[in-house]
Amino acid sequence: MVSNVLSDARRIVVKVGSSLVTNEGKGLDEVAIGEWSRQLAALVHGEGGVKREVIMVSSGAIAEGMKRLGWATRPGEIHELQAAAAVGQMGLAQMYETKLREQGMRSAQVLLTHADLADRERYLNARTTLLTLLRLGVVPVINENDTVVTDEIKFGDNDTLGALVANLVEADVLVILTDQKGLYTADPRRDPAAKFVDVANAGDPALEVMAGGAGSSIGKGGMITKILAAKRAAGSGASTVIAWGRENHVLIRLAQGESIGTLLVAQTQKKQARKQWMADHLQMRGYVTVDAGAAAKLKGSGKSLLPIGMVAVEGDFVRGDVIGIRGEAGEEIARGLANYASAEARLLCRKPSSEFEHLLGYAAEPEMVHRDNLVLIQH
Numbered sequence: 001m002v003s004n005v006l007s008d009a010r011r012i013v014v015k016v017g018s019s020l021v022t023n024e025g026k027g028l029d030e031v032a033i034g035e036w037s038r039q040l041a042a043l044v045h046g047e048g049g050v051k052r053e054v055i056m057v058s059s060g061a062i063a064e065g066m067k068r069l070g071w072a073t074r075p076g077e078i079h080e081l082q083a084a085a086a087v088g089q090m091g092l093a094q095m096y097e098t099k100l101r102e103q104g105m106r107s108a109q110v111l112l113t114h115a116d117l118a119d120r121e122r123y124l125n126a127r128t129t130l131l132t133l134l135r136l137g138v139v140p141v142i143n144e145n146d147t148v149v150t151d152e153i154k155f156g157d158n159d160t161l162g163a164l165v166a167n168l169v170e171a172d173v174l175v176i177l178t179d180q181k182g183l184y185t186a187d188p189r190r191d192p193a194a195k196f197v198d199v200a201n202a203g204d205p206a207l208e209v210m211a212g213g214a215g216s217s218i219g220k221g222g223m224i225t226k227i228l229a230a231k232r233a234a235g236s237g238a239s240t241v242i243a244w245g246r247e248n249h250v251l252i253r254l255a256q257g258e259s260i261g262t263l264l265v266a267q268t269q270k271k272q273a274r275k276q277w278m279a280d281h282l283q284m285r286g287y288v289t290v291d292a293g294a295a296a297k298l299k300g301s302g303k304s305l306l307p308i309g310m311v312a313v314e315g316d317f318v319r320g321d322v323i324g325i326r327g328e329a330g331e332e333i334a335r336g337l338a339n340y341a342s343a344e345a346r347l348l349c350r351k352p353s354s355e356f357e358h359l360l361g362y363a364a365e366p367e368m369v370h371r372d373n374l375v376l377i378q379h
């Protein structure tokens with residue numbers, strides 16, 4: 001089967017997992033990294049007639065750091081993991097730099113945290129820097145900045161990071177290279193009868209049932225984070241391919257339109273960039289709960305959220321923060337920019353706008369979240 005999703009793609013994000021990068025924890029796989037670098041260079045140089053822009057999102061810092069520190073088992077202590085990541089990232093960056101340079105390519109290390117992408121200004125700076133690097137023909141090599149993050153502010157896994165980077169730069173395709181040929185109907189390590197899935201719609205809930213956790217102690221997310229990453233990337237219109245990283249010429253063949261791995265096609269309409277940024281927040285500073293009437297208005301007719309429909313406010317946020325909007329059953333319906341800080345919002349719950357001036361001491365907007373600053377969340 002020939003697919004034009006990849007052959008038409010001009011901007012591609014490639015994510016490789018720890019088990020591949022470090023050869024199941026044995027140490028940086030120089031041959032594999034050399035091979036991906038060769039293929040990335042060919043794509044950038046326009047082999048096959050089309051020049052592409054490529055970004056590499058590479059895991060492996062912790063696994064490589066553990067090897068360099070002589071640790072056989074993954075430590076439970078977060079600071080030890082962070083120390084391992086700091087040690088391993090040196091090797092990772094050095095290896096990509098060497099291998100890409102051998103191909104006549106310049107590379108750049110970019111380490112991101114969730115907080116970088118949650119802050120609008122830092123998000124825009126990251127975007128501009130990455131787009132500048134692409135324009136200069138440089139291959140950015142991205143990882144999470146593990147040294148400075150704790151569990152609460154982590155992307156958690158590099159599949160999610162790959163999807164967020166795809167959204168950040170509005171990539172056409174996210175390619176996730178892993179240690180399996182793609183998605184199977186069940187974890188093939190556990191179920192020998194599992195069948196291969198060659199194409200599906202990104203965001204199809206049936207896929208989440210098929211996907212299990214990590215198959216080895218090296219990888220972190222397993223297939224479920226890849227499926228969720230595909231759903232997330234689809235928000236900016238990017239389709240995802242999950243393929244085996246050791247498949248011969250995998251990136252080149254995909255770019256030539258060959259059907260390798262599992263293709264998860266983006267069905268969702270591309271969101272306006274600012275709305276995509278809000279949808280991509282992994283942690284919110286706060287939530288408001290709305291009654292059924294307000295929930296129906298938000299979902300059905302794209303109306304603004306008015307305080308009269310709010311029943312509760314959680315968390316601590318200021319005006320301009322991204323907050324989640326939940327229905328009474330606790331499900332997230334939408335996200336948006338708060339017009340009021342949490343303390344003010346608590347005063348305004350269930351109140352008509354005619355009372356705002358009296359309650360707050362000043363006249364302000366009638367909406368808690370204006371519809372222009374609101375994005376519905378698809379489940």
Ligand SMILES: Nc1ncnc2c1ncn2[C@@H]1O[C@H](COP(=O)(O)OP(=O)(O)O)[C@@H](O)[C@H]1O
Pocket residue numbers: 016017018019020177178179180182183184185186187188189210211212213214215216218219220221222223224
């Ligand atoms: N439905 C599935 N199809 C394919 N692999 C699956 C599935 N469910 C779970 N897995 C497991 O997910 C693993 C890949 O995830 P992970 O170990 O995190 O790799 P990576 O380091 O590439 O991110 C596979 O080795 C496999 O055992």
Ligand SMILES: N[C@@H](CCC(=O)OP(=O)(O)O)C(=O)O
Pocket residue numbers: 016017018019058059060061062063085143144146156157158159218219220221222
């Ligand atoms: N930032 C971590 C990545 C952890 C991770 O998500 O790993 P993986 O599931 O193998 O992509 C590292 O470099 O070790």
